[in-house]
Amino acid sequence: MKHQTNLIFDLPQTGENKNRILQKCDVIKPNFPEFYGEDLLRQEDLDIPNLSEIQVLRHYTNLSAKNYGVENGPYPLGSCTMKYNPKVNENMANLPGFKNTHPLQPVETVQGNLTLLYNLEQQLNAILGMDHFTFQPSAGAHGELTGIMMIKAFHEANGNLERTVMLIPDSAHGTNPASAAMAEFEIREIKSNASGLVDVEDLKQKIDDKVAGIMLTNPNTLGLFEKDVKEITGLVHAAGGLCYYDGANANAILMQTRPGDMGFDVVHLNVHKTFGTPHGGGGPGAGPVGIKKILEPFLPKPVVKKIDNANQPKYVLDYDRPQSIGKVRAFTGSFSVYIKTYAYILAYGKQGLAEVSEAAVANARYLLERVRDSYHVPYQEPAMHEFIITAAWQKEKYGVITTDIAKRLIDYGYHPPTVYFPLIVQEAMMVEPTDTETLEGLEGLADAFNSIAEEAAENPDLLKNAPHDMPITRPDETKAARNPILKA
Numbered sequence: 001m002k003h004q005t006n007l008i009f010d011l012p013q014t015g016e017n018k019n020r021i022l023q024k025c026d027v028i029k030p031n032f033p034e035f036y037g038e039d040l041l042r043q044e045d046l047d048i049p050n051l052s053e054i055q056v057l058r059h060y061t062n063l064s065a066k067n068y069g070v071e072n073g074p075y076p077l078g079s080c081t082m083k084y085n086p087k088v089n090e091n092m093a094n095l096p097g098f099k100n101t102h103p104l105q106p107v108e109t110v111q112g113n114l115t116l117l118y119n120l121e122q123q124l125n126a127i128l129g130m131d132h133f134t135f136q137p138s139a140g141a142h143g144e145l146t147g148i149m150m151i152k153a154f155h156e157a158n159g160n161l162e163r164t165v166m167l168i169p170d171s172a173h174g175t176n177p178a179s180a181a182m183a184e185f186e187i188r189e190i191k192s193n194a195s196g197l198v199d200v201e202d203l204k205q206k207i208d209d210k211v212a213g214i215m216l217t218n219p220n221t222l223g224l225f226e227k228d229v230k231e232i233t234g235l236v237h238a239a240g241g242l243c244y245y246d247g248a249n250a251n252a253i254l255m256q257t258r259p260g261d262m263g264f265d266v267v268h269l270n271v272h273k274t275f276g277t278p279h280g281g282g283g284p285g286a287g288p289v290g291i292k293k294i295l296e297p298f299l300p301k302p303v304v305k306k307i308d309n310a311n312q313p314k315y316v317l318d319y320d321r322p323q324s325i326g327k328v329r330a331f332t333g334s335f336s337v338y339i340k341t342y343a344y345i346l347a348y349g350k351q352g353l354a355e356v357s358e359a360a361v362a363n364a365r366y367l368l369e370r371v372r373d374s375y376h377v378p379y380q381e382p383a384m385h386e387f388i389i390t391a392a393w394q395k396e397k398y399g400v401i402t403t404d405i406a407k408r409l410i411d412y413g414y415h416p417p418t419v420y421f422p423l424i425v426q427e428a429m430m431v432e433p434t435d436t437e438t439l440e441g442l443e444g445l446a447d448a449f450n451s452i453a454e455e456a457a458e459n460p461d462l463l464k465n466a467p468h469d470m471p472i473t474r475p476d477e478t479k480a481a482r483n484p485i486l487k488a
């Protein structure tokens with residue numbers, strides 16, 4: 001019963017879908033053949049399951065309970081950061097005035113929506129230290145592409161066609177080199193040093209007059225703050241390049257420091273990570289991109305503009321932008337997602353957002369200290385919102401690998417952390433408890449990690465065969481991704 005995975009078609013067809021509640025229809029049946037011809041009439045009965053209402057209800061309710069999310073328990077999936085999504089956001093996005101607007105409505109009838117986008121832009125400018133934001137991109141990676149297309153347009157407008165190289169540290173998120181390649185940049189990798197930070201000496205070696213810019217994630221994907229960030233942006237600027245900040249980890253720095261002040265010209269945010277909008281099941285997300293003034297002419301169009309003229313609507317969509325990189329998505333992006341972003345910022349306020357980043361970092365550091373004696377910790381710089389531990393000790397002594405530990409966590413009732421990422425760390429586990437995790441949740445996770453480390457020593461097979469209580473245990477993950485069978 002617990003792991004009942006039948007399709008609804010495979011349930012016992014009890015024939016109980018008789019009209020128990022509905023009265024017999026007393027509308028006279030029209031004579032369809034007379035209008036449309038005999039051949040359009042269905043000859044057989046509809047092939048739908050012959051079930052009672054309670055069977056259907058139970059089927060779908062049980063299916064929904066198979067999901068494990070942040071609303072079930074701790075969800076330490078580092079980097080992807082599935083977080084608490086305040087319910088007030090949903091209420092706001094569901095307000096009829098927002099919900100029932102159409103993107104093709106004349107601007108004078110959607111002044112409220114444009115006010116929201118305009119105000120949100122001001123808020124994000126203030127929080128990140130930027131001058132403008134575009135809301136078009138649909139996700140983080142899409143924001144990256146949009147941002148570096150603006151960098152490219154900037155160099156082209158200045159006649160610097162030889163600037164074709166994008167500098168990217170080896171600890172970067174995989175989407176960074178992918179986006180740079182899509183925008184037809186040549187990628188030059190910068191090494192990390194032994195502390196897990198950008199190796200500034202290596203950067204100096206790799207800067208020349210072909211450099212268009214650098215893409216930096218901060219805190220980086222090892223969960224560490226780039227201490228030399230001002231020197232890094234200074235070096236790139238001095239060489240004529242621009243600086244891109246991957247702000248997917250902005251939850252670690254909210255109201256503490258700003259990419260704009262660190263010298264960055266472009267930043268993308270994942271509001272489906274940092275600003276409390278859901279991203280389960282593939283979206284929709286949004287990846288707004290902030291820029292400094294020098295890139296303003298290249299923003300995707302239209303841009304929301306405020307007009308001080310009593311004869312015109314106060315907010316308009318400005319399409320007259322000759323140097324714009326064009327559209328990267330229809331209209332102004334995932335509007336309903338931005339309602340949630342706006343609600344989140346207003347609900348927390350300045351002080352509340354500062355507490356979000358403080359709690360994100362404090363929770364990660366606490367959890368790391370609780371598991372530090374059980375697992376190898378590859379970097380000793382203070383962790384920010386997430387940290388890396390590895391299965392190196394367990395692998396060497398007991399032949400237990402990261403997959404085994406992650407699978408065993410499922411037996412303990414937890415979602416595993418991100419595994420085998422970042423790529424520069426062997427047997428990596430990337431753990432992000434998030435700002436909203438409770439002390440009880442943190443203790444439970446720590447106890448599970450520590451107890452699994454003991455099991456690895458005493459009974460490695462227990463881990464190698466985990467999970468023990470799931471309908472599917474160890475699928476061929478490559479095949480599942482490359483050759484999925486989506487039919488039962």
Ligand SMILES: *Cc1c(COP(=O)(O)O)cnc(C)c1O
Nearest residue numbers: 079139140141173175217248270
């Ligand atoms: C998640 C993430 C991205 C990509 O964002 P998507 O919204 O998944 O496209 C880029 N960089 C970092 C550091 C991330 O964590």
